[in-house]
Amino acid sequence: MAQMTMIQAITDAMRNELKNDEKVLVYGEDVGLNGGVFRATDGLQKEFGEERVFDTPLAESGIGGLAHGLSLTGYRSVMELQFFGFVFEAFDSVAGQMARLNYRSGGVYNAPVTIRSPFGGGVKTPEMHADSLEGLMAQTPGLKVVIPSNPYDAKGLLISAIRDNDPVVFLEHMKLYRSFRDEVPEEEYTVPLGKADIKREGTDISIISYGAMVQTSLKAAEKLEKDGISAEVVDLRTVSPLDIETIIESVKKTNRAVVVQEAQKQAGIAATVVAEINDRAILSLEAPVGRVTAPDTIFPFAAAEDTWLPNEKDVAAKVKEIIEF
Amino acid sequence: MEKTKELQKVEEQFETFQILDEKGKIVNKEAMPELSDEQLKEMMTRMVYTRIWDQRAISLNRQGRLGFYAPVAGQEASMIGSQFALDKKDWILPGYRDIPQIYYHGLPLHQAFLWSRGHFQGGQVPEGVRIMLPQIIIGAQITQTAGVAMGLKKDKEEQVAVTYTGDGGASQGDFYEGMNFAGAFNLPAVFIVQNNRFAISVPVEQQSAAKTIAQKAVAAGIHGQQVDGMDILAVYAATEEARNRGIEGNGPTMLELMTYRYGPHTMAGDDPTRYRTSEEDDEWEKKDPIVRFRKFLEGKKLWSEEEEEKIVEQAKEDIKAAIKEADGAPKQKVTDLIDITYSDQKPTNLDEQREQYEKKESK
Numbered sequence: 001m002a003q004m005t006m007i008q009a010i011t012d013a014m015r016n017e018l019k020n021d022e023k024v025l026v027y028g029e030d031v032g033l034n035g036g037v038f039r040a041t042d043g044l045q046k047e048f049g050e051e052r053v054f055d056t057p058l059a060e061s062g063i064g065g066l067a068h069g070l071s072l073t074g075y076r077s078v079m080e081l082q083f084f085g086f087v088f089e090a091f092d093s094v095a096g097q098m099a100r101l102n103y104r105s106g107g108v109y110n111a112p113v114t115i116r117s118p119f120g121g122g123v124k125t126p127e128m129h130a131d132s133l134e135g136l137m138a139q140t141p142g143l144k145v146v147i148p149s150n151p152y153d154a155k156g157l158l159i160s161a162i163r164d165n166d167p168v169v170f171l172e173h174m175k176l177y178r179s180f181r182d183e184v185p186e187e188e189y190t191v192p193l194g195k196a197d198i199k200r201e202g203t204d205i206s207i208i209s210y211g212a213m214v215q216t217s218l219k220a221a222e223k224l225e226k227d228g229i230s231a232e233v234v235d236l237r238t239v240s241p242l243d244i245e246t247i248i249e250s251v252k253k254t255n256r257a258v259v260v261q262e263a264q265k266q267a268g269i270a271a272t273v274v275a276e277i278n279d280r281a282i283l284s285l286e287a288p289v290g291r292v293t294a295p296d297t298i299f300p301f302a303a304a305e306d307t308w309l310p311n312e313k314d315v316a317a318k319v320k321e322i323i324e325f
Numbered sequence: 326m327e328k329t330k331e332l333q334k335v336e337e338q339f340e341t342f343q344i345l346d347e348k349g350k351i352v353n354k355e356a357m358p359e360l361s362d363e364q365l366k367e368m369m370t371r372m373v374y375t376r377i378w379d380q381r382a383i384s385l386n387r388q389g390r391l392g393f394y395a396p397v398a399g400q401e402a403s404m405i406g407s408q409f410a411l412d413k414k415d416w417i418l419p420g421y422r423d424i425p426q427i428y429y430h431g432l433p434l435h436q437a438f439l440w441s442r443g444h445f446q447g448g449q450v451p452e453g454v455r456i457m458l459p460q461i462i463i464g465a466q467i468t469q470t471a472g473v474a475m476g477l478k479k480d481k482e483e484q485v486a487v488t489y490t491g492d493g494g495a496s497q498g499d500f501y502e503g504m505n506f507a508g509a510f511n512l513p514a515v516f517i518v519q520n521n522r523f524a525i526s527v528p529v530e531q532q533s534a535a536k537t538i539a540q541k542a543v544a545a546g547i548h549g550q551q552v553d554g555m556d557i558l559a560v561y562a563a564t565e566e567a568r569n570r571g572i573e574g575n576g577p578t579m580l581e582l583m584t585y586r587y588g589p590h591t592m593a594g595d596d597p598t599r600y601r602t603s604e605e606d607d608e609w610e611k612k613d614p615i616v617r618f619r620k621f622l623e624g625k626k627l628w629s630e631e632e633e634e635k636i637v638e639q640a641k642e643d644i645k646a647a648i649k650e651a652d653g654a655p656k657q658k659v660t661d662l663i664d665i666t667y668s669d670q671k672p673t674n675l676d677e678q679r680e681q682y683e684k685k686e687s688k
Contacts, residue, residue, distance in 0.1 A: 051479065056506065056509075057502075057505055057506055057509050059502045059505065059506070061468055061498060061499055061502050062468050062471065062499075062502035062503065062505065062506045064468065065465065065467070065468020065469045065470075065471060065472055065499065065502070065503060065506075066468065066469075066471055066472040066475060066506060067472060068468070068469045068472055069418075069468070069469040069470060069471060069472015069473040069474070069475065069476065069486070070472040070473070070475060070476050071472070072416070072457065072469075072472070072473050072476065073416075073472075073473055073475075073476025073477060073479075073480065074476065075476055075479070092462055092465055092499075093465070093468065096462060096465070097462070097465055097469070102665055102666070102667065102668040103445075103662065103665050103666050104445075104448050104458055105448045105449065105450060105458060106445040106446055106448045106449035106665055107449070107664075107665045107668065108448070108449050108450050109450070109457075110668040141666050142666050142667060164669055165668045165669050166667050166668050166669055194672055194673075241672030241673070241674060241675070242672075242674065243673075244673060244674055245673065
């Protein structure tokens with residue numbers, strides 16, 4: 001089996017689907033000849049031609065509208081937003097238009113669009129590049145929001161996203177792109193959307209997370225093991241819709257939970273996970289559900305980023321606090 | 326504002342294209358489109374029908390039997406003339422006011438009424454009818470049109486995608502992005518701006534320093550033209566030419582149709598007397614598209630009062646029947662809406678919510 005970084009796995013997924021379905025198109029800013037600013041589409045234009053993989057003018061709302069219109073004529077778009085902080089420019093297209101297309105046409109039209117975009121802190125990007133905006137997207141019915149935590153999942157989830165008949169926001173944490181390699185099959189496979197995964201079994205507490213914070217949580221769990229605490233790590237993989245069943249099953253087993261997200265605390269995914277646990281498993285709990293998040297400020301300028309972002313020590317400390325409650 | 330010579334030069338290129346003047350006389354013979362007597366009569370029939378529909382819709386709205394409605398009287402030549410120049414396999418992406426065009430493109434009348442009432446069956450476009458639902462966000466349809474046009478081009482279909490917005494829509498960023506994309510990819514798209522002078526209450530002079538909206542096409546590098554939107558022959562001819570430009574591979578066109586809405590912006594409480602004078606209304610009513618086309622047809626002995634009366638009666642009957650059909654639609658349920666939120670499998674939490682509403686609805 002091949003060893004791939006997450007970015008290689010993502011390219012591989014797109015290559016697979018471009019081969020598999022001639023209606024699949026890949027486009028965005030700099031994705032053609034240049035292969036994308038992170039090289040996610042590297043070589044795809046050469047392999048599949050300018051009709052299938054192409055650059056657009058620099059206008060995010062235009063890219064979103066293009067994807068919407070192409071859906072009406074039967075095309076399946078994989079559009080890249082160069083950085084997810086730019087989604088505001090395309091917010092109407094994504095959340096206002098594509099997400100409601102099936103609904104407003106009573107099921108006659110649908111938007112099979114994958115909106116791929118890098119995001120995430122810890123890489124010292126300029127403003128409006130790193131923000132975790134998945135909470136905004138997750139509040140939109142009709143839209144699915146997927147955030148992989150490793151190369152294997154990234155490939156399988158992206159293939160599922162491209163094949164899905166509804167719009168899927170597929171967020172790629174920049175720090176995960178090249179930070180490690182994973183065994184990734186070269187042949188095609190899918191990882192289902194809307195299904196969480198237990199990344200590490202444990203008995204004392206469930207750490208529920210997604211994206212880069214899964215890696216942080218796994219490191220924290222290793223540390224905690226040395227202190228005699230057995231933590232289970234649940235990777236949501238899809239943050240909307242949530243896999244409530246897997247979350248609740250895990251909490252019922254461990255009786256304690258900490259939810260970890262890189263995004264700010266207010267509203268958001270972690271808050272929803274906590275609410276679902278309260279609704280469905282409160283009598284299984286030995287302690288309140290803890291939350292580890294960034295503070296409620298705008299994403300900081302680069303010099304303060306490392307302190308601002310939650311890290312494995314924050315996760316471990318919160319776990320201990322909940323265990324000792 | 327003082328205009329530079331360069332800007333003046335640009336603006337001078339955008340004179341209003343007209344074929345039929347206010348008295349019903351042909352003033353531009355060479356531009357006269359090739360239309361049979363039957364086609365000319367059909368265009369008139371559709372304008373009369375649309376005027377009656379508009380009157381009925383306003384009254385039904387006042388009775389509480391219709392939902393959202395945006396009056397169209399005054400804009401019949403723009404709406405009917407442009408749609409009449411299209412092929413059934415061309416796509417239409419309308420704005421919220423552009424219901425007549427999608428009706429004549431194939432959306433059944435009772436569905437237009439259901440859409441107005443906010444019933445989801447109104448949006449269930451029949452198979453093979455190439456329209457989008459009326460767009461509410463000003464300008465969103467413009468970028469989407471570039472996408473549809475790209476799909477048509479990729480499929481090597483000799484068709485175009487046509488979209489409509491108003492003068493206010495031309496102020497949106499999406500207006501430029503859509504035209505710019507269509508130009509950059511050389512797509513078969515036609516962008517129609519029905520300049521009816523007011524974006525709700527704000528006059529077009531306050532929308533932009535540009536003398537015409539048509540000249541905005543220059544910035545996108547595409548063809549732009551200003552047309553007398555009260556002259557159905559000019560609207561038809563300009564749209565036909567734009568369509569041909571698209572299918573011949575010569576790129577998109579933006580048309581600015583100079584028109585006027587007689588009524589309020591919508592029936593939801595807008596009062597045009599707050600921002601328009603009766604003199605202005607009178608002036609535009611002198612340009613009425615139906616009056617002038619009637620004179621033209623009467624001059625060719627193609628039209629009579631009796632004929633028009635028959636159409637009026639037919640329109641009233643059709644509308645009555647369509648309202649009855651719309652009344653017969655099943656009561657809209659929240660469970661139906663839950664079922665159409667996703668096209669693929671429903672998330673489990675939505676399944677649970679469906680159960681709750683099923684119970685609520687069975688009470």
